[in-house]
Amino acid sequence: MAATADIRRLTLDGRPLRIEDVVDVALRRARTSLSTDPAFRARIQRGADLVDRLIAEDGVVYGVSTGYGDSCTVAIPPSLVPELPRHLYTYHGVGLGRWLTPEETRAVLFARLQSLVQGMSGVSIALLEQLQALLEHDILPLIPAEGSVGASGDLTPLSYVAAALCGERQVWHDGRLMPAAEALAMHGLRPLRLRPKEGLAIMNGTAVMTGLACLALRRADYLGRLATRLTAWNVAASAGNAHHFDQTLFAAKPHPGQQRVAARLRRDLASDRPPRNEQRLQDRYSLRCAPHVIGVLEDALPMLRSMLENELNSANDNPLIDAEQEMVLHGGHFYGGHIAFAMDSLKNLVANLADLLDRQLAVLVDSRYNHGLPANLSGAEGVRAPLNHGLKALQISVSAWTAEALKLTMPASVFSRSTECHNQDKVSMGTIAARDALRVLELSEQVAAAMLIASRQALALRRRTGSEPQLAPEATAMQADLEARIPLLVEDRALDGELRALLAAIRAEEWPLYEA
Known part of the structure; x- marks a missing residue:
């Protein structure tokens, strides 16, 4: 408290x-x-x-x-x-x-x-x-x-x-x-x-679906910001091309949320400098197109907020009593259609964040694609290197969590059921949609917790190659905080305790991320 x-x-x-x-x-x-x-x-x-x-x-x-x-x-x-x-x-x-x-x-x-x-x-x-x-x-x-x-x-x-x-x-x-x-x-x-x-x-x-939806929207907003910071780290760790987020480029497709995400990535990557000749022309989509994925959530949040706050501030039982006009008004304001739409939309947007980070992890752990980092981001060297497996199992868990999140994106609102002697013959399923959204968030936050470990590991291993990733002070400060929380993985160890601690930190919003 x-x-x-x-x-x-x-x-x-x-x-x-x-x-x-x-x-x-x-x-x-x-x-x-x-x-x-x-x-x-x-x-x-x-x-x-x-x-x-x-x-x-x-x-x-x-x-x-x-x-x-x-x-x-x-x-x-x-x-x-x-x-x-x-x-x-x-x-x-x-x-x-x-x-x-x-x-x-x-x-x-x-x-x-x-x-x-x-x-x-x-x-x-x-x-x-x-x-x-x-x-x-x-x-x-x-x-x-x-x-x-x-x-x-x-x-x-x-x-x-x-x-x-x-x-x-x-x-x-x-x-x-x-x-x-x-x-x-x-x-x-x-x-x-x-x-x-x-x-x-x-x-x-509609109090249950509305209360749950308000909590879900706040968590989704923070998760989108965290996915942006993680993307910046992963671009740096994989020696990627920071100029995929160029301001002139994003002026040509001016979705405001997408532009904000690109601007945050530019700042984190300190990328307002001429590109080096040795940079790759094009990174894989999970890095290059991150603003186009995270930006959809960023652009949708104001609309979803409007729907939720309208519901929150409404009289939504039945019948309503208008004491001024002395009227009893029979209607259907208990119908949670707007919450259902908002939560069905949100769980799709959030699951796409999990999928984006899952694909970024696949790039980072694969020595064929991570441009000089060890397989599975293992920190072990010398004679003990063959014994250690790095983040191999973590990637499997991330894949499982992502798959489950994606599975839950089927819209609940299309499964209306006639009930109560066909009086309630068209219903919103808004509460189920809100619960689904919270579960998708839970799974996606688990993916993000895993990515915090992976990004911390990858940045340290990139430094080991003699290349110091260029990051802005805010991104560097958060990286240092993460390194203080998580020792570099050299010898294999169980990571579940660290994952739970990181998950708690995500849900407590312990890291300030960009502007409000």
Whole structure:
């Protein structure tokens, strides 16, 4: 957790927030509070009051005095209406798969809270305060990752949030699993009794896919920058041609993100100097075309950010309650199509980074193509050279991780399934797409961790040949940091501990990479 002095305080009142806010809350670099502004609280209360009045006057409000989904034609007797929200989260307790991590869970809670404070969900201040208290005290519902089709909201995973608010099921708190009621009591909180519409308001939204997607986008942005730095090192290590990234060349195909990547490579390689006659005219595509691969991600990030932040700052349950016009608006804002598209796109872009780095590694370890470096980048010399195998096995693992990442790029959104008696007959699969994207990121970060070892090894071995790679100060400083973390591989050793440490460093963004 960040030091207390570094923790931001975010006051939620319906104003737009950014992906960085989600990430900071997820990593506990920011804390949340609800606005105390009387106008904000009055706006929330008007929505809850309208729901109460509609029940009293009309008697029929979807999901309040009727069953859910295809059961909307089933009227609930007035005496049983207060029990309906509990039945909603109870029968949705069917999730399976891995548990969301603490970081992912905080992102989900924050995304749901930001949607509800828009003031169009007909909920009470008490519900918002209880949800905010979970974040404030780090009481994290144990949420299974699987079971949402991404339309009618993330119903099943969000049922675990609703249950925790009401003191039911399990939470992760204070370093251990415990009953939700116990964790609430530790902070003087009582289990909530959901009012009419509040079960739907918690569960009938896109918070799980949105929270996961925000975390994924941040990780992808950093990974793209890291792939750029790795490419610069690999060009230098393989005695490549830095002038593949010439400014005039990239002005002829002016994709802005692609141009930014080329400019970063020029700076890292200190390549604004006349080419030497002995330089090769053309390197292999994995080096020469790196801006064209990484640049697609760089150009896509602003569009994907816009989609995610629109979703984050939206009211996305059903029905919506417009207290100003006294209207109940039935629609489908729970449909996660934009998140599905964004995450299906992102996992393709990220897997291409893994594939790019995998191909660069193949060049580096092959003595036929690496221009004077030893086979498998082995640092062993003399009589012990035949005994040692360098990075031979590491390349095999990189190939496996890359293949698995590429396999997961099939778009989840095209696998819509009709369900719930054909009421949910077209669904987004946005939550599956977000989970896929996180898995592709995990695998691609593993590839990048391996490449940090390989690039560190290759640069040192290039120096051994008597050629000092020309790198800019920032790239040189990071190289020195890496050399302090990882001893040169001379005698064969297991690398898994170093890989895990590097993976943690990547996910913590320990190296500043280019401009923000």
